[in-house]
Structure formats: C-alpha cells, structure tokens
Amino acid sequence: MIGLSSYLVLAALVFSIGLFGVLTRRNAVGILLGIELMLNAVNINFVAFARYNGDLIGLIFTLFTISITVAEVAVGLAIVIAIFRVRRTVEADRLDLLRG
C-alpha cells in the first residue's frame, strides 16, 4: 500500500523541478512551462490529501485550479506574443523596460 507521504514527496520533487525551470530558463515560454509543472505538483497534493482524508473539497479545488491554470496559460502566452511583436525577443532578461 502506497502511503500519503509517497505522493507528497513525489509532488515536492515535481515542484522543485518546476522551480528549477522557472529560475534557470531564459525564455519566457520556458518559464511558463516551469510554472505549469509547479501547479501540477500542487494538484497532486490536493488530490492525495482529499483521497486520504475522505474529503471532497480537495477534488473540487483541483478542478478550479486546473481551469484557472488554463486561463492563465492563455493570457500568459498572449502577452508573450504581444511582447514578441514589440521587442522581437522572448528572453526574460532583455525585457527590462520597467526597471527604470
């Protein structure tokens, strides 16, 4: 029988890998992919806790996070395309107009 902590450690590993991607990628789309991985790990946590505590709320929260993530990706990529039109680059390091 697989215990709750196995799922939580798996989710923590995926979360750390996603964080590594967010920290090291230069490309804005690559950073978005890392954020996807992190949100995915959070969903695993939600479902595992909901299952092991016999609570329905975690499952419903997972549905909401999945839907909100889809909206976030759509808007994020639209912003990336809009930035690309103006600056001709999607490298996050070179998007420093607001740095002052």
Place this chain on the structure above:
Amino acid sequence: MTLETVGFWVVAVVLLASSLAVVLTPNLFHAVLYLAAALVATGLVFLLLEQPFLFAVQLLLYAGGVVTIVVFAIMLTERLVGERIRQTSRHLVNGAIVSAAIFVGIVGFLLRAPQVPVRPGLEADATISIGRALVGPFAVTLELLGILLVTALLGALYFARGEE
C-alpha cells in the same frame, strides 16, 4: 508488491524523468512534448488515487488544451522571427541549490508532521458527489469560474490580435 505499488513507481519514474526533461532540454518544442508526457503521468497519479473524473479533466484541459496553446504560440513566434528559437539556461548551480533547499524544507516539514492514517475505502463514485457539489454549495464559484474563462479568452484575443 501490489498492482498499485508497481503502478506508483512506474508513474513516478515517468513523471520525474519527463519533468526533468522539460527544464533541461535545449529545444523548446521538445520541452512542450515532455510537458505533455508529464501532464499525462500526473493524470495517471489521479487514476492511482481512484479519481477517474479528474484524470479525464486533466487529459482534456491540460494535456489537450494547454499543450495545444503552447505549441501554437511557439510556432507563431518562430514563424515571426523566421528561425529556430534556442532555449538556454543560466544560473544552473544557483537554481539547483535553491530548488534542493526548497525540497529539503518540504520533506523536513513532512517528516515532522503527524502520520495520516491509512487511506479510507471509497464510499461511492466521487464523480456524482463532485457534480452535486458544483451545482449546490459551489454554484456561485462555478459561475465566477465561467466569467473568468470568458474574460481570459477575450483578454487573450485582445492581446494577440494583429495591428489592423
């Protein structure tokens, strides 16, 4: 070794390998394909936790929707720039140190937390209860979610439309 134990280890290895590939591969297009594999593996984790409805949602929305949008965006930007976009990383060591520290912190917290008792048996199909809850106590939240999705759709259209 039960079937669930074997399944868990297989899915865990696939999930971790494809996640690592997402953040390490230099080709952005390949990274998206590995992300699709990682998302499907996450759906299989939901299946191991006996939630087939969430597995279906994960496949439809994440593996279907998100991956399609990202592939579309990459092809569009590559078309605009007229060349392959190379994907590079920087601060590899610092990033690894920070992520490892976060992981150790989470696991340390898990070790000190009280052990959750063994998983209770499944009372009924969770899909029915989820549906009931979505039109019952969570009806307002569901409507708000619909508004959010429409707003995001319009916003994305506005941002990404052409100059004309």
